Amino acid sequence: MEQNATSPTNKGQPPNLRRVAIDPVSRVEGHGKITLMLDTENHIHEARLHIVEFRGFEKFIQGRPYWEVPFFVQRLCGICPVSHQLAAAKAVDQIVGVEQLTPTAEKLRRLLHFGQTLQSHALHFFHLSSPDLLFGFGSDPAQRNIVGVLDKYPELALKGVKLRKYGQQIIEAISGKRIHGTATVPGGMNKALGIAERDALLAGINDILSWSSDALALNEQIHTKNPEHYRFGTIRSNFLSLVGSKGALELYHGGLRARKADGADIFDQFDYRGYQSVIREEVRPWSYMKFPYLVELGKEQGWYRVGPLSRVNNCDSISTPLAEAARKRFKEFGQGGFVHDTLAYHWARMIEALHCAESIHGLLHDPDIIGTDLVAAHGDKRSSGIGVIEAPRGTLFHHYQINEEGLIAKANLIVSTTSNNQAMNESVRSVANAYLDGHEITEGLLNHLEVAVRAYDPCLSCATHALGKMPLQVELLDADGTLLDRLTKGSNGVIERTL
Numbered sequence: 001m002e003q004n005a006t007s008p009t010n011k012g013q014p015p016n017l018r019r020v021a022i023d024p025v026s027r028v029e030g031h032g033k034i035t036l037m038l039d040t041e042n043h044i045h046e047a048r049l050h051i052v053e054f055r056g057f058e059k060f061i062q063g064r065p066y067w068e069v070p071f072f073v074q075r076l077c078g079i080c081p082v083s084h085q086l087a088a089a090k091a092v093d094q095i096v097g098v099e100q101l102t103p104t105a106e107k108l109r110r111l112l113h114f115g116q117t118l119q120s121h122a123l124h125f126f127h128l129s130s131p132d133l134l135f136g137f138g139s140d141p142a143q144r145n146i147v148g149v150l151d152k153y154p155e156l157a158l159k160g161v162k163l164r165k166y167g168q169q170i171i172e173a174i175s176g177k178r179i180h181g182t183a184t185v186p187g188g189m190n191k192a193l194g195i196a197e198r199d200a201l202l203a204g205i206n207d208i209l210s211w212s213s214d215a216l217a218l219n220e221q222i223h224t225k226n227p228e229h230y231r232f233g234t235i236r237s238n239f240l241s242l243v244g245s246k247g248a249l250e251l252y253h254g255g256l257r258a259r260k261a262d263g264a265d266i267f268d269q270f271d272y273r274g275y276q277s278v279i280r281e282e283v284r285p286w287s288y289m290k291f292p293y294l295v296e297l298g299k300e301q302g303w304y305r306v307g308p309l310s311r312v313n314n315c316d317s318i319s320t321p322l323a324e325a326a327r328k329r330f331k332e333f334g335q336g337g338f339v340h341d342t343l344a345y346h347w348a349r350m351i352e353a354l355h356c357a358e359s360i361h362g363l364l365h366d367p368d369i370i371g372t373d374l375v376a377a378h379g380d381k382r383s384s385g386i387g388v389i390e391a392p393r394g395t396l397f398h399h400y401q402i403n404e405e406g407l408i409a410k411a412n413l414i415v416s417t418t419s420n421n422q423a424m425n426e427s428v429r430s431v432a433n434a435y436l437d438g439h440e441i442t443e444g445l446l447n448h449l450e451v452a453v454r455a456y457d458p459c460l461s462c463a464t465h466a467l468g469k470m471p472l473q474v475e476l477l478d479a480d481g482t483l484l485d486r487l488t489k490g491s492n493g494v495i496e497r498t499l
Helices: 066-076 081-095 103-135 146-152 154-175 195-202 205-224 227-231 272-277 308-314 321-333 344-364 421-436 443-454
Strands: 002-005 018-022 032-038 044-051 238-243 255-259 265-270 279-282 291-294 384-391 394-402 408-414 472-477 483-489 495-497
Touching: 018 443, 032 421, 032 443, 044 421, 066 081, 066 394, 066 408, 081 103, 081 384, 081 394, 103 146, 103 154, 103 205, 103 344, 103 443, 146 154, 154 195, 154 205, 154 344, 195 344, 205 321, 205 344, 238 265, 238 308, 238 384, 238 394, 255 272, 255 308, 265 272, 272 384, 272 394, 291 421, 308 344, 308 394, 321 344, 421 443
Parallel strands: none
Antiparallel strands: 002 018, 018 032, 032 044, 238 255, 255 265, 279 291, 384 394, 394 408, 472 483, 483 495
16 A cells, blocks of 8 residues: 655646555455545545556467467466356357357366356455455454465365365366366367266265355355445446346356346347447556447446346346255345345355356266267358357457468457456445545555455456557656656557646
């Protein structure tokens, strides 16, 4: 945390604002910071989440052969590489003219994806968020960490470790490695799941079901028994997710559904290959992360949320019985409408974790899962492909265009955390106004801002790969810290004096 005295800043703001920066935001994947602008009475004039990393994947995969892309793009992240591999693989399937995988290949991909989502959700709750939820947002920072959880709740922490380990074992069995393995090929999969590998995974599945149920019960209790959580960082938003043909929760493949805050449809069962007609992306000069919005509602009203909260709100049912019962309790809590509580992300995330455990149980008992027909026949090659999947953090878009030589000519990625960008900023402002405005700033109060960001489980490394020119701001200060001049280069390359 740093506090800097500043003199007159942007037009419309009073002079002598003080900047408070949380840099970096802790217990998230990647590097970001939060800045607050305060007057002399500690009133909030601005609160922003800044993404300060730049990765550039959309540019430097250009010129690579299309068949390399699924393995190349998974290097975006060490937490959710499977999501990027599968989204890219779905795009590559289209490029080689494959519309339908073999039953074994599709089920192996789904099993891989369920394992990925289970381990990611377990990591987020047990390692990153449980210290806040179990000890309190403003509790002693010496205890408010995973070591503190291990000390006070050793059995709970051990379950979290084992849940994540099991998900990683599924990834390793299918792709050869727990991180950055190789599994997909154009039109299918490159390796069958052996009987011994299947049986080893079956041996632990009942414990996984039990521990997932326990984690869900804990999160449900934490949220429903703490009225403060209902209001904390809560914002009303549109929601976007994939759903199955009958509106069921769908993590691997489906149509796009977008709904307004009151539940009214914006579009439903929309073919994601036409996403560019319904979603646009805006670049702002103070962040490397883009701001997507729904075209129909425009920039100001069209921002939306994705991820577990969106998916559980948006779907009409869940295909597995225990998770479906939990979804119904979730809907009852929202009195039949959407649950907008930002901290309900944790509850929804554990509903999905249980759904993954149940789905893994079903797939491991499916004889197709150990089949050997792995690759579908290729059709006519196409010049582009679009793959969309529900990553742990939300809807993930991979769009590739190739040239006549089969090399990537253009790429566009809309990563889950990017879609949540505006929502995270809105939640940060909500918490700042409710908890910090007019109060003496303390570490415990500043952690409230981080709690709001962590609820979204942002993957900041994945999300920082904006197209176009990098925004840049240069400030000239004198020896006393007084701002003398400021030059800003926007994403369009235009340089302006903004003092």
